[in-house]
């Protein structure tokens with residue numbers, strides 16, 4: 644089994660392997676949650692028919708009581724209404740501080756369930772069981788939880804670390820192609836930030852080979868864990884993980900969330916890379932490498948210009964004041980930097 648320790652707050656493990664779902668109950672016991680506790684399993688309408696049964700069975704056989712909460716799949720459900728329905732469900736079922744939440748699904752489930760765990764009774768334990776590539780390599784690790792408001796993504800949220808992350812790579816066998824692509828968008832982000840083996844695995848193609856897929860997932864999680872350990876609350880270094888996201892969030896929002904998160908991030912990465920080349924900040928070779936990688940995974944798409952997006956960007960959490968925003972600029976593979984720019988400079992940079 645591939646394991647990454649995340650040494651932040653109460654340290655926890657990210658376990659990555661095929662066939663882990665059946666072991667969920669024993670892994671939860673091993674991380675200190677007591678037998679007999681109730682497990683609120685939060686999942687969505689696509690994941691429930693596939694994996695809820697096996698997860699319930701595993702938890703029950705380790706002596707846990709299970710209470711499933713299923714909501715409609717998709718980003719549109721990541722909102723305060725779903726969050727409040729979940730919180731009421733938890734409260735009405737008499738969940739106590741010693742009980743816990745299991746987030747079974749992609750980033751939408753993880754972010755929503757994690758926020759409920761962070762806020763119910765000022766915090767109860769939660770376990771991430773990510774079932775999308777995006778959630779395995781990114782959203783299940785690092786403790787960002789929250790829901791979207793109508794005026795912007797992730798505006799209502801909390802930093803709250805899970806007790807355990809259990810990533811069963813077998814769940815990716817049912818992932819639709821579009822969702823696979825979505826996860827690769829965040830994968831390209833790691834390749835740009837770190838370069839090295841993450842880049843070569845992605846360049847060679849990770850889909851076909853199980854061993855390479857698990858290595859890729861481990862390396863992405865390890866990179867993120869290192870950053871989160873150094874800067875849990877995103878006061879500095881962690882901002883790097885937002886490469887492609889300032890524009891990405893705006894593309895997502897302006898499309899009415901029809902463009903999925905990872906694809907929007909890929910569009911943001913492409914735009915920032917082209918802009919860096921135009922301004923002489925990245926070599927042609929590295930620019931072609933990034934765009935070639937995106938093209939290989941069918942992630943190149945037309946993106947709207949900066950002026951149309953600027954109002955949305957101003958509402959983004961990353962806009963630290965009314966005039967300036969932090970953006971991540973790419974100067975080569977494994978060479979990205981945080982830069983504070985005015986909104987006008989950002990529009991000029993990307994147009």
Ligand SMILES: NC(=O)c1ccc[n+]([C@@H]2O[C@H](COP(=O)([O-])OP(=O)(O)OC[C@H]3O[C@@H](n4cnc5c(N)ncnc54)[C@H](O)[C@@H]3O)[C@@H](O)[C@H]2O)c1
Pocket residue numbers: 687688689690693716717718721748749750751752754774775777778781782783784785786787788796814815816817818819822825826903904905
């Ligand atoms: N918290 C963080 O640090 C962080 C980081 C990156 C992204 N995010 C958030 O994550 C969300 C995107 O996550 P996502 O891409 O996983 O989207 P998602 O949770 O909507 O999942 C995508 C789709 O795949 C389906 N699905 C999930 N697992 C499946 C499986 N194994 N087989 C078949 N279908 C499956 C889901 O039902 C859904 O329809 C966004 O809201 C984004 O803001 C959070």
